Amino acid sequence: MTLSETGQVKYRNFKIKVAYRGTGLSGWQRQENGLAVQELLEDAVGKVCGHPVTIHGSGRTDAGVHAAGQIASFFTKSARTPTQMVRGANRFLPRSIAVLEAEEAPLSFHARFSCTGKKYHYDYLVTETRDPLRDWRAWWVGTRLDWDGVRSCLPELVGEKDFAAFQSAGSDVKGTVREIYGAWLTSPEPSIRRLEIAGSGFLRHMMRAIAGTLFEAGRGRLGREDFKNILASKTRPRAGMSAPPEGLSLAEAYYEPKAELRRIFGGE
Amino acid sequence: MTLSETGQVKYRNFKIKVAYRGTGLSGWQRQENGLAVQELLEDAVGKVCGHPVTIHGSGRTDAGVHAAGQIASFFTKSARTPTQMVRGANRFLPRSIAVLEAEEAPLSFHARFSCTGKKYHYDYLVTETRDPLRDWRAWWVGTRLDWDGVRSCLPELVGEKDFAAFQSAGSDVKGTVREIYGAWLTSPEPSIRRLEIAGSGFLRHMMRAIAGTLFEAGRGRLGREDFKNILASKTRPRAGMSAPPEGLSLAEAYYEPKAELRRIFGGE
Numbered sequence: 001m002t003l004s005e006t007g008q009v010k011y012r013n014f015k016i017k018v019a020y021r022g023t024g025l026s027g028w029q030r031q032e033n034g035l036a037v038q039e040l041l042e043d044a045v046g047k048v049c050g051h052p053v054t055i056h057g058s059g060r061t062d063a064g065v066h067a068a069g070q071i072a073s074f075f076t077k078s079a080r081t082p083t084q085m086v087r088g089a090n091r092f093l094p095r096s097i098a099v100l101e102a103e104e105a106p107l108s109f110h111a112r113f114s115c116t117g118k119k120y121h122y123d124y125l126v127t128e129t130r131d132p133l134r135d136w137r138a139w140w141v142g143t144r145l146d147w148d149g150v151r152s153c154l155p156e157l158v159g160e161k162d163f164a165a166f167q168s169a170g171s172d173v174k175g176t177v178r179e180i181y182g183a184w185l186t187s188p189e190p191s192i193r194r195l196e197i198a199g200s201g202f203l204r205h206m207m208r209a210i211a212g213t214l215f216e217a218g219r220g221r222l223g224r225e226d227f228k229n230i231l232a233s234k235t236r237p238r239a240g241m242s243a244p245p246e247g248l249s250l251a252e253a254y255y256e257p258k259a260e261l262r263r264i265f266g267g268e
Numbered sequence: 269m270t271l272s273e274t275g276q277v278k279y280r281n282f283k284i285k286v287a288y289r290g291t292g293l294s295g296w297q298r299q300e301n302g303l304a305v306q307e308l309l310e311d312a313v314g315k316v317c318g319h320p321v322t323i324h325g326s327g328r329t330d331a332g333v334h335a336a337g338q339i340a341s342f343f344t345k346s347a348r349t350p351t352q353m354v355r356g357a358n359r360f361l362p363r364s365i366a367v368l369e370a371e372e373a374p375l376s377f378h379a380r381f382s383c384t385g386k387k388y389h390y391d392y393l394v395t396e397t398r399d400p401l402r403d404w405r406a407w408w409v410g411t412r413l414d415w416d417g418v419r420s421c422l423p424e425l426v427g428e429k430d431f432a433a434f435q436s437a438g439s440d441v442k443g444t445v446r447e448i449y450g451a452w453l454t455s456p457e458p459s460i461r462r463l464e465i466a467g468s469g470f471l472r473h474m475m476r477a478i479a480g481t482l483f484e485a486g487r488g489r490l491g492r493e494d495f496k497n498i499l500a501s502k503t504r505p506r507a508g509m510s511a512p513p514e515g516l517s518l519a520e521a522y523y524e525p526k527a528e529l530r531r532i533f534g535g536e
């Protein structure tokens with residue numbers, strides 16, 4: 001513990017980058033039952049800091065959803081270095097969770113309130129048969145989807161729009177307007193089609209509702225005009241099913257000014 | 269059931285390709301406790317065939333070891349097509365196991381006795397910190413290993429040699445001479461170094477003992493001469509530790525004549 005000259009406890013603010021394999025975890029947020037990432041992190045980091053900590057994530061992820069670059073922050077009185085934080089926390093964390101990086105941040109930094117954007121990946125597995133080495137992190141949809149049809153719908157997502165049509169029923173957020181900076185279909189490996197969406201924020205289950213609706217587009221059941229109409233309807237039942245959680249991962253959280261994110265993603 | 273003209277039951281022989289995620293499985297062979305791949309496959313395929321089946325694999329894999337291309341065979345009286353076998357079996361298998369392909373084979377084909385070679389992959393994860401999205405299928409060894417040092421040892425493995433030094437203590441096989449067709453170090457993605465070894469056969473724990481000993485070479489604790497001497501000693505305790513099972517996967521099993529495999533892998 002460090003004491004400042006006025007005798008008050010001096011707090012430091014840490015920003016950490018966290019990855020997790022969502023399989024078997026109950027999501028980010030502390031739950032009645034199940035293993036929540038936030039809780040496991042607070043336990044591990046608390047042990048390293050020598051006092052209880054409260055950890056804020058850039059946002060919640062649902063049960064079964066993965067993260068390659070979740071950002072979180074916490075205050076501590078401990079004098080540990082960033083490297084000690086990373087190594088120490090990883091010793092106490094289960095194998096499905098790891099702290100990848102740590103750095104000291106200004107006291108004004110808050111992983112959720114300072115966040116200006118996030119990028120999610122939704123992976124579809126396009127093999128003839130199930131593939132147990134890949135389907136823990138991708139939704140197996142077979143080989144017959146029309147990916148040009150999927151791609152044609154993506155421009156409808158971009159911009160500041162009301163995404164109520166892709167919100168889950170039990171949500172309690174005030175507004176349903178969000179800004180999508182960009183949406184792309186990529187292929188990081190031959191058997192994977194990856195939907196990448198970067199936006200200012202995402203409603204509950206929004207990525208999975210979009211991924212499920214785009215699956216319908218891939219099956220030829222709806223085209224770009226239908227997709228546009230679903231979005232404009234602002235009504236959930238018109239959109240497709242929710243895609244399963246194992247295909248979804250939080251790729252990155254951003255803290256640059258929104259204007260910069262618009263420029264970066266608009267230029268991709 | 270098909271009856272031949274003589275009134276005898278006509279059996280058909282099926283060759284199948286199987287993939288599994290070894291995490292949480294107790295290996296290929298039926299065990300007192302735990303979930304064995306062979307047993308789960310026999311249950312699933314038996315349901316599709318409508319009668320109990322005995323499934324032979326190209327070889328055993330240990331608990332926690334993965335397979336991308338395990339080959340197995342079984343006799344059946346059923347008239348199912350190969351496609352029906354694949355789809356039917358996958359409906360009854362847990363998500364960690366899948367039948368990728370099926371084909372009818374001559375009655376003389378036996379997945380183990382006909383097998384002329386196998387290729388194993390051992391994956392090392394070379395990231396700064398643990399990576400939960402990758403370390404279920406790779407051994408995290410950090411960023412400081414000398415991969416040129418590892419590579420320099422590989423030629424010592426190639427050829428027909430006595431591999432007793434890399435055999436586990438509890439083995440009961442008669443001979444310890446095996447032929448290694450080729451050994452390479454590749455990098456399928458930036459954070460993975462992959463040891464690929466193709467050979468006529470592998471002793472129990474041989475791949476993991478080699479991977480553990482090469483790790484020592486990567487740490488600078490032994491060079492090519494030491495590696496050669498360990499092999500020549502034919503004594504297990506001189507070799508390095510056994511590398512953990514999660515890095516290992518059975519990539520392929522071969523049924524071509526050995527001369528052809530020597531030609532293929534010798535030319536790589």
